[in-house]
Amino acid sequence: MRHVAIVGSGPAGYYTAEALQKADDIAIDVIDRLPVPYGLIRTGVAPDHQSIKAVSRRYEGVALTDNVRFVGHVAVGDDIGIEELTGLYDAVVLATGAPNDRPLAIPGADLPGVIGSAAFVGWYNGHPDFARLAPPLDAAGVAVIGNGNVALDVARILAKTPAEFGGSDIVAHARDALAGGNVRHIHILGRRGPHQIAMTPKELGELGHLERASPRVDPGDLPDEGDDAMLEPGMRKSVTHLRNFASNLVAKPVTIDFDFFAMPVAIEGREENGGRVQRVIVEKTALDADLRSHGTGEHYAIEAGLVISCIGYQTPPIPGVPYEHGRGRFANDDGRILPGLYCVGWARRGPTGTIGTNKPDGARIAELILEDVPRGTGKTGRSGLDRLLDSRGVTPVTFRDWRRIEAAEVQAAIEGAPREKFVSIEAMIEAIGR
Ligand SMILES: Cc1cc2nc3c(=O)[nH]c(=O)nc-3n(C[C@H](O)[C@H](O)[C@H](O)COP(=O)(O)OP(=O)(O)OC[C@H]3O[C@@H](n4cnc5c(N)ncnc54)[C@H](O)[C@@H]3O)c2cc1C
Incomplete structure (x- = not known):
């Protein structure tokens, strides 16, 4: 079994998961610091452009397959270090976007x-x-x-x-x-x-x-x-x-x-x-x-x-990950950062291109990973992550939890609107019933 962690549940993260999940014997964890998935599809794309936001249905399809798991409300670099992650997974892909203003x-x-x-x-x-x-x-x-x-x-x-x-x-x-x-x-x-x-x-x-x-x-x-x-x-x-x-x-x-x-x-x-x-x-x-x-x-x-x-964005550095300060993104060679560590999407290229640009980017990284890691190396993957987070008192938000948050948001919508979003992490967690 090959274990892959993708950090970031935006377009780049889910297109990478979509391309990887076609491989045999693979288990993919998509980790996000927020309890809600989809990155800038939820928090960047304009609220009056609902047809563009609808691409999240495609990512939902990926998230609901057996070999992909959403691990929400876990911040990499904070709740868990990058070296810990690379110790647990055969490949770690940083799809953390570029959320900071230049x-x-x-x-x-x-x-x-x-x-x-x-x-x-x-x-x-x-x-x-x-x-x-x-x-x-x-x-x-x-x-x-x-x-x-x-x-x-x-x-x-x-x-x-x-x-x-x-x-x-x-x-x-x-x-x-x-x-x-x-x-x-x-x-x-x-x-x-x-x-x-x-x-x-x-x-x-x-x-x-x-x-x-x-x-x-x-x-x-x-x-x-x-x-x-x-x-x-x-x-x-x-x-x-x-x-x-x-x-x-x-x-x-x-x-x-x-x-x-x-x-x-x-x-x-x-x-x-x-x-x-x-x-x-x-x-x-x-x-x-x-x-x-x-x-x-x-x-x-x-x-x-x-x-x-509105003059562009930068990727925040993560301790232990080589960083290109001039361009505000992870230092990488075509997506490879270090052995077992990759980046994709805005974290790889910088903040350019449309949502669709992240699809070939994700496919390319998936190809590199499958080339570099032809079979599992005996790492523990998700079971090791669960043990580590549990020992730190961190309880991840699952995809099923997210769907409860989503249902509550849909229910709270004003007339004609698709949803009324929760705007605090506390309210999101409360909606899960914790
Ligand atoms: C204002 C705005 C409007 C846009 N509108 C459009 C549009 O209409 N059409 C279009 O085609 N494109 C649009 N784009 C571009 C599109 O949103 C991007 O191409 C795309 O979101 C980049 O995907 P990504 O996965 O690299 O990053 P993101 O979508 O930013 O996803 C990154 C994810 O990583 C998570 N993350 C970050 N750091 C950590 C960490 N340390 N640990 C765990 N998780 C972490 C974040 O929470 C986030 O979920 C827009 C962009 C912006 C900024």
Whole structure:
């Protein structure tokens, strides 16, 4: 019997389990620090994009097979060390994602009211780490820094009316706070131009159909239309949306401005308001021949009482695991870290690609493991893990437990919503009946 531990129950973890479970004589434990599975499918993907979240049904199918077990509420590096795990399993795969925000390295980035997208997204999606965030939504102006899909998610969630959250699983505290908020002017800042965005057409197009908010693009920021021909088809569609936003100005109470060629250089606060952020100082940029941005010396200010940086993520290091600080991920050679230790998904590649990108990644790691560990080495696997956790008073959450949590969440749903999520670990554990 080969024993494999996969640390992380997000897409990368479950695609790896799916590929591995086809092998004979294999037992796979999927360990997660939370009592609930699926990683960013639950806590990252936007609550108003339920069709995307539905991919979790596929992972459920994997989790319910005999040779795969969910071991929830066990944090690797905390409840159990990496060397202990590699001592118990023939192969350990780190699928821990990249949950930490890349720091915004400008003066004022630590002022109250400046937050990262991991925190803000985690807050509206009910991640227990961020349930108490309380972002200052009394602000009329919000600056969203970044030109990727996460920035679009954040701007859209800020702009929607309560009715537009119908059918979503946005959590109650976010639903209420957004409904009682005062956000009127949202700025999405990108250092480069419309041809350099990392925004996909579907997500961008949605901004044009919001009830009370309209997107605005300065026509002067758009390149010559003929230049769109050299873009790949998806990007061309995205840029067509930006052109439509520039030409069809619709007056609505909330504005979403695309500030292109805009590099935030400092964030200033107001002393009489506890230092809370008041404005973002932006330097206009120009692109060089290699399409890199550089400052032009021309500055302007954006009034903002809330700043959300959406500039990428990092994997937190785990003691004993080689780490590549520059890239914020585990040091690895095509997924191999050390003998018996692998990584996959965002923990391997960094925070790029879609959910689907993790599927070939998982298949490749499964192939490497089956190549490296052709048969079991006599390690104890799950029975050893159970003994060790028991000796430490750690009681894992099983998949059956998770389904009880899920059933309670479905039962608590408001009308039209798929579920009302528990936002604290205590409430999740209580729902299991412990
Ligand atoms: C805001 C946001 C929105 C997105 N929206 C989309 C979208 O609409 N469509 C799309 O295709 N992609 C989207 N993505 C990308 C997609 O979510 C990722 O590609 C995918 O989740 C990465 O999978 P992963 O398994 O590597 O990491 P994750 O999904 O982050 O899973 C990592 C798991 O590891 C667990 N973990 C971490 N550390 C430990 C530890 N020490 N011990 C035990 N467990 C641990 C975590 O609890 C988590 O469950 C979005 C990403 C973000 C951030």
